[in-house]
Amino acid sequence: MSSPKAALVHVPLNPFNGDSPHSTERGREMIERKKRRCEIDIFADILYLAKKGGIKKTTIVYKANLNFKIVEGFLSSLLEGGLIEFSDKLYETTDKGGTFLHHYKEIQKLTTIEPV
Numbered sequence: 322m323s324s325p326k327a328a329l330v331h332v333p334l335n336p337f338n339g340d341s342p343h344s345t346e347r348g349r350e351m352i353e354r355k356k357r358r359c360e361i362d363i364f365a366d367i368l369y370l371a372k373k374g375g376i377k378k379t380t381i382v383y384k385a386n387l388n389f390k391i392v393e394g395f396l397s398s399l400l401e402g403g404l405i406e407f408s409d410k411l412y413e414t415t416d417k418g419g420t421f422l423h424h425y426k427e428i429q430k431l432t433t434i435e436p437v
Contacts, residue, residue, distance in 0.1 A: 363387070363395055365425045368404060368418045375411025 358366070366385045370376050382392050396412065399405040404418035414422070 360395075361425065364399060364404070365422060367392075367395055367399060367412075368414045368422050371405055371412045372414040372419065372422065375409070375413045377411060381412065 363385065367381055370381055370384055378389070378392060378396070381387070381396075382389055385392070387395075396405065396407075399418070400407060402417075403415060404421055405412050406415050407413075
């Protein structure tokens, strides 16, 4: 004899009784994931990836969650600014890029708001 299968019931959030995506941990995580990164955040992501030694463009694309066309533009800007260098098919963060990352981390510390 087979056991009865449990039915999944969808219970929608009711904003009139205090339910909201913000009221649950999962809801907050979903909202956090939807935030878009600004250019500076993407620059920092790429520089951080290339800081640990040389890295290929393909690895940057996948680890930074970007596409090749977008990565091309960011890498061009980083190369022109002297924040990253390219040799032997690998990108590596320069000292100037390391300074950028240091300041980026300091700004993050200053702008991080603790939950109440």
